[in-house]
Amino acid sequence: MLVKYCFFLSLFISTDAFVIFSQNLNSEIHVNCDTTSYKLNEYVDSLSRYEIQMGKKKNLHTDDERLKLAFYVALSHYPELHHKKISLKLKSIKSTMQAQPSPSFIVKRKNKRGYSIFVNNNPALTGLNYEELSFNGLVGWIGHEFAHLIDYSSMNNRELLGFITAYIFDKRTMRRTERNADRETIKRGLGTQLLDGVAFFEKNKKVSKRYRKRKQKNYLSEEEIIVDIKRNCH
Numbered sequence: 001m002l003v004k005y006c007f008f009l010s011l012f013i014s015t016d017a018f019v020i021f022s023q024n025l026n027s028e029i030h031v032n033c034d035t036t037s038y039k040l041n042e043y044v045d046s047l048s049r050y051e052i053q054m055g056k057k058k059n060l061h062t063d064d065e066r067l068k069l070a071f072y073v074a075l076s077h078y079p080e081l082h083h084k085k086i087s088l089k090l091k092s093i094k095s096t097m098q099a100q101p102s103p104s105f106i107v108k109r110k111n112k113r114g115y116s117i118f119v120n121n122n123p124a125l126t127g128l129n130y131e132e133l134s135f136n137g138l139v140g141w142i143g144h145e146f147a148h149l150i151d152y153s154s155m156n157n158r159e160l161l162g163f164i165t166a167y168i169f170d171k172r173t174m175r176r177t178e179r180n181a182d183r184e185t186i187k188r189g190l191g192t193q194l195l196d197g198v199a200f201f202e203k204n205k206k207v208s209k210r211y212r213k214r215k216q217k218n219y220l221s222e223e224e225i226i227v228d229i230k231r232n233c234h
């Protein structure tokens, strides 16, 4: 059975990233709130402070300081994840990022479960290089992955296995899951970051047709993101 589950998991590691939106629309519609824009130069000295605050059980397998900082800035929006075991790894995958429970979750208690976020380091597979994303967009992109972890961490092992199976075999589950992750990202105050990432995706002519189509099918539209940002304005 374990082999079978691992097979499912390996399949599961294939669909994540973002929504496709019109960059023009993004610039035409004024969003009255949630205007924070994270700039790398304002955080460049913050890594050690973040590691003290949130670094427990976090393993960031990269030398990319910008990526590490984006990870922690996004994580600061998800306090429930601060004590969870989370690793970040660069890997050759067919999307920009993916979030998943560590495969050993099957034999572990829910509270001992670890999670992984993979970041694609082989742009040839998607046409998109995460290093070209703005810092703000990178924070939004990682924030979407953390929204998945919130979802996974609410499930017991049986529910998680059922969910993974459904995600792989049922397109509606995939779409619902991705759209909900976008909504959660916006609720956490990372709506404009999400839009930034999407605008980058949209304007990037190198993105493969297949990848673009997959994103358009499964994620919130730009209009929907803006509506959600406004809905969460206070």
Ligand SMILES: [Zn+2]
Binding pocket: 015, 016, 017, 144, 145, 148, 178, 181
């Ligand atoms: Zn996702």
